[in-house]
Amino acid sequence: MTDHIIIERHGAAQVLRMNRPEKKNALTREMYARMAAALAAGDADDQVRVHVFFGVPGAFSAGNDLGDFLAVATGGEGGGEVWDFLMALAKAEKPVLSGVDGIAVGIGTTLNLHCDLTFATPRTVFRTPFVDLGLVPEAGSSLLAPLVLGRQKAFSLLALGEGFSAEQAMAAGLIHAVVEEGELEATVLAAADAVAQKPPEALRVTRDLIRGPREPLLDRIQQESELFRQRLKSNEARAAFMAFMNRRKAG
Ligand code: COA
Numbered sequence: 001m002t003d004h005i006i007i008e009r010h011g012a013a014q015v016l017r018m019n020r021p022e023k024k025n026a027l028t029r030e031m032y033a034r035m036a037a038a039l040a041a042g043d044a045d046d047q048v049r050v051h052v053f054f055g056v057p058g059a060f061s062a063g064n065d066l067g068d069f070l071a072v073a074t075g076g077e078g079g080g081e082v083w084d085f086l087m088a089l090a091k092a093e094k095p096v097l098s099g100v101d102g103i104a105v106g107i108g109t110t111l112n113l114h115c116d117l118t119f120a121t122p123r124t125v126f127r128t129p130f131v132d133l134g135l136v137p138e139a140g141s142s143l144l145a146p147l148v149l150g151r152q153k154a155f156s157l158l159a160l161g162e163g164f165s166a167e168q169a170m171a172a173g174l175i176h177a178v179v180e181e182g183e184l185e186a187t188v189l190a191a192a193d194a195v196a197q198k199p200p201e202a203l204r205v206t207r208d209l210i211r212g213p214r215e216p217l218l219d220r221i222q223q224e225s226e227l228f229r230q231r232l233k234s235n236e237a238r239a240a241f242m243a244f245m246n247r248r249k250a251g
Helices: 029-044 066-073 080-091 107-114 141-149 151-159 166-172 181-197 200-211 215-232 235-245
Strands: 005-010 013-018 050-054 059-061 096-100 103-105 117-120 125-127
Touching: 005 029, 005 181, 013 029, 013 181, 029 050, 029 080, 050 181, 059 107, 066 215, 066 235, 080 107, 080 215, 096 107, 096 181, 103 107, 107 125, 107 141, 117 166, 117 181, 125 166, 141 151, 141 215, 215 235
Parallel strands: 013 050, 050 096, 059 103, 096 117, 103 125
Antiparallel strands: 005 013
16 A cells, blocks of 8 residues: 555544645545545544645645546546545535645546635646546536536636636635645644534534535536546547657657
8 A cells, every 4th residue: 555645633633635746646546545435434433523635735636647547548447436535525424624735636626626615825726627638527516616616617617627726716716715835734724623623513514504415416426427437438538648648758
């Protein structure tokens, strides 16, 4: 097992730290599996009151590992770990916070749509190049982004793949606050501590009311996943993955 996901406890906060800096935190199947297991374990643990996601300095996540996508595109199996992670995230029973610094591509952006509070640094850019990769949105983002951002900004993010700076993301309601790099971790952990101090039952009911029924979200993730799997095997997607994998050779 690698140390690409580090699970730590800070008081009542369970911290899930993505830690594959040499690949800008591109997520492998193992990383998804470990995060799914940690979310489920944290939800089942009375000592844990809140989940927190961090990346490494400069890279929250560059999204799904494109090598893994290419493997599926060229006939391999895969996707079960991603599915498990998305289910664990969408069904998480305890509040989820995130601290984002730098690169936030694909799931590195859409994960935050599930978060109750996201803090990001000024150098952060949120981007989802799904369509450019021949793909479709995932993680329920086709439902959540229009709800959070409105349809036009959702189109700009999800269909055009336009980057949102931290300031733009805050103005659009995608994140809670912008904080300097040096203060990110302490700010998020302080927020997690504040969440953890609340009476857990009242907080759980309040959070459920704010989020509304989960079925539409789970249905949309299912629908997106089927389309995503089809798109992974499309010529458009295969060509985009090959172009990324070969870009150094070509350059
Ligand atoms: N999958 C696999 N490897 C990835 C990756 C991904 N999603 N994102 C980055 N990497 C790898 C690069 O191939 C490179 O590996 P190498 O050093 O062995 O060549 C390493 O991480 C560093 O990336 P690099 O591109 O040199 O960093 P950068 O700062 O110039 O650019 C990104 C960072 C994220 C803008 C760029 O890597 C990128 O566009 N990645 C693809 C993002 C993506 O499309 N994700 C899928 C979304 S659905």
